[in-house]
Structures are given as C-alpha cells and as structure tokens.
Amino acid sequence: MPHRDNLLLASLSPSDLAALQPHLKLGRFEQDQVLFEAGDTIDATYFPTSAVVSIVVTLSSGQVVEAAMVGRDGVVGASAALDGRMALSRGVIQLSGEAMVCSLAGLRGAAMQSQPLLSLLIRHEQTLYSQAQQSTACMAAHHVNARLCRWLLRSRDLSQSDTLLFTQEFLAEMLGVHRTSVTVVAHTLQEAGIIKYTRGKIQITNLEGLRDAACECYETVKSQYQNLLRD
Template sequence: MMPHANAILASLSASDAAALRPHLKPTHLQQKTVLYEAGDTIDSVYFPLGAVVSLVVTLATGETTEAAMVGRDGAVGMASALDGRVAMSRAIVQLGGDAMVCDPAAFSGAALQSQSLISRIMRHEQTLFAQAQQSTACMANHEVDARLCRWMLRARDLSGSDQLPFTQEFLAEMLGVRRTSVTTVARTLQEAGLIKYTRGKIEIRDVEGLREGACECYETVKEQHRHLLGELPSTN
C-alpha cells in the first residue's frame, strides 16, 4: 500500500513530502502490540495505512479505557516527537496492518522547517483532544449498545474492512465495561442481523443499522476530523 493512503502524508506539500520521504520506512504492526506506555520515550512516529491504534488510559487498579482511535486518518507520536518525546498514554495496536514509520529526530527536523507541517500537527492534536473529550462524555451519558455500535463503525472506517478481529475481552477493555455487558449487546446486535459474531471475530453486515444504533459521538468525531483535517483518503 502506498503512503498516500494515510491522510497526513497525503496532505503534505511537495516540499514537506520531499523532506520526509527519505526517512519513511514501511512496517507491519501486529495486533495487540504495545507501541509505548504512558511516560515512555517516543522512539518512532507511526503513520498507519491499514493498522488501527488505540490510545488508552490505564488506572492504577488495572482498568483500561480507550481515549482515542487513530488509523489512516492520522499519526501516532507526532506531536511528542517535537518536544520531550514522552508518551501521555498507552498506544496499543487494535487492528494489525501496514504503516509508515519515521525517526522522531528526522520528523522533528523536517517539521521545524515548515510552518505548514507544524500547523498540520497542531490540528491533528486538536482532533485527538476532541476525541478524548467526546469519549469522556460518551462513557458518562450513553448506553453500552450505542457505544459499541459507534466503536465498531469507527474501527471499520479506519481499517476499511467489515471484518474486525476483536475478542469480547478486548472490546470490554476499550469500552471500559464488563465482558458480560459486551456479550449481551453483541448477542442482541447479531440477532438483529447487524453483525455476525464468532469467537474473536466480528463481521459487520448492516452498516446503516449500526449507524442508526450508534450514539451521536460517531458523527461528531467524523465531523471534527472533516473540519480540522479534511476527508479521509479513499481506500479504493
């Protein structure tokens, strides 16, 4: 897959693209790989092509909740590479896939020479902050079934696939709920014909039905991205 499948790379000016191109290397991110923990030094900037990465908050008691999801719409570790290089949350590969990876020093050097790239980085960080805020409101106010519909649609948008290899345990961790809650909702969605669920794998069968069942946060996050960074590049 070519780098232009990533929205950030696709938006670069010719000069910015030329500055970064020698430093971009293709890689494959395996599902469940932890790219870094909160407090870790950022040693790579990732531009997902097919992979999807969750930015996760972990409590001292071990509970985890996803704050934001990044795929071909953005990058992981981009702002941290500019100053301090310290991760503020855990980054775990939610869906395995291809990505481009860049050395943080090389990325920082290119960015500090380009006002347009700095501006792009700032807008990207705004989208992540907006996602985290929306996730907080979503957890406090929306039911698990609506949140699960939203989450699956978002994962589908970023991966470009109707096949989502998720266990119920992983879904429960990302949503910050009990596994039994995910089991109940998944069964209901399957009985309604919206998904087909087998152990460790979800197949989305009715996208419009999921959209009707999702909370408003799905469209809100999409609109925030459109406003700040534009439309996602086509997967065709």
C-alpha cells in the first residue's frame, strides 16, 4: 500500500489508519508545483511518499529562502487540522514524486477522535518548527559549503536516491545565497570526488565524504524526526 511509504502514516495504529483511509488518495506532484502560498486557506494535507516539499519564506524583494524540508518522514499542512487553516509560508514541490493527499475535514475529524493521532500531529508541527529554527541558526553560523552538504543529505534521505535533479539556481534560492556561491562549492565538492555535477543533476558519489563535510544541523534534524516517530 502506498501509505506505507510515508513513515508517519506507517506509524499509526490500525484504528487511526482505518479512520483516515477513506479520506486518503494518491497524487502525483511535479517539481516547482506550488501546494499553497502564504495567506492561503489550506484545504488538504499531504503525506509525501516519494515527493519532497520545501516550506519557503518569500521576502518583499522576491527572494525565497527555505525554512524546512518535508518528505516521507512527515506531513505538510497538518497545522490546518489543528485549526490554523491559514498558511504562513509557501509549500512547493522540491523533487517530483507522489504523496497521499488527505482532506482537511478527514484528518481533523480523525484527530479529534484520537488522542494519540492528535498528539502525533502536534509533535510533528513542533518538529517542523524546530527544523525552521535550526535552519535559521545554520544560515547565520555555518559556511555555505557545509550548508549545501547538509541540504543535499536531507534531500537524499527523503528521496532515497543518490541522484538529485536540481539546478544551481534552485539550490542558491533554497540556501539564500548567490548562484556564484553554489557554483564555487559544487566545483569544490566535485574536485574532492564527493559529487558529480552536470547541468540540472547532482550525483552523490561519496556519501561518507558528504556527511563529513556537512554541518551538525543534518544530524540534529535527522534525530528530531527519528524521535518523533519513536515516541
């Protein structure tokens, strides 16, 4: 069943999953597809199974910076089921793939009938908030080289692939840096044998080297999601 590919759904009790099942449908989403904009009323939630979603903040200048990344270990839009129906940021597909889409009414109804499910959603939103805080600290304290490595590792974990289809422009936008900075770092990583980069595609060739070059934020965020699913 597709829902088993989302770790959050897979962690649910049989009764909670049965309550959600009639409201779940599988959807296909393409890179750069916008799920919602800041200020929109959210009417659906998304449990990625292979797609990866970026939660981004758009500044008045038009600059876009990623605050959090959600994939098969989480859910997008769950705050709407907790009565926060207005989106505070943009949700955009980072990597094409599939997600289980749940109606807002279905998720909210199930959560109101199940304390364990409600607790899981609240803890997930806390984890997402913590990831956004970590991203803020990372941007302020860590070099773009380490930040890019951390970002690639997180994308790899969620997509379960060593091949990532990203342009340098997209990477620069997500990291909040100039494209030239990404060009320099990508060249350095390629020279070190950690990645191979061609236009629009990054191949991770030395996973351990990438982990060694990443900042501590990668392990911190990974640990937070593991704790969420373990509790």
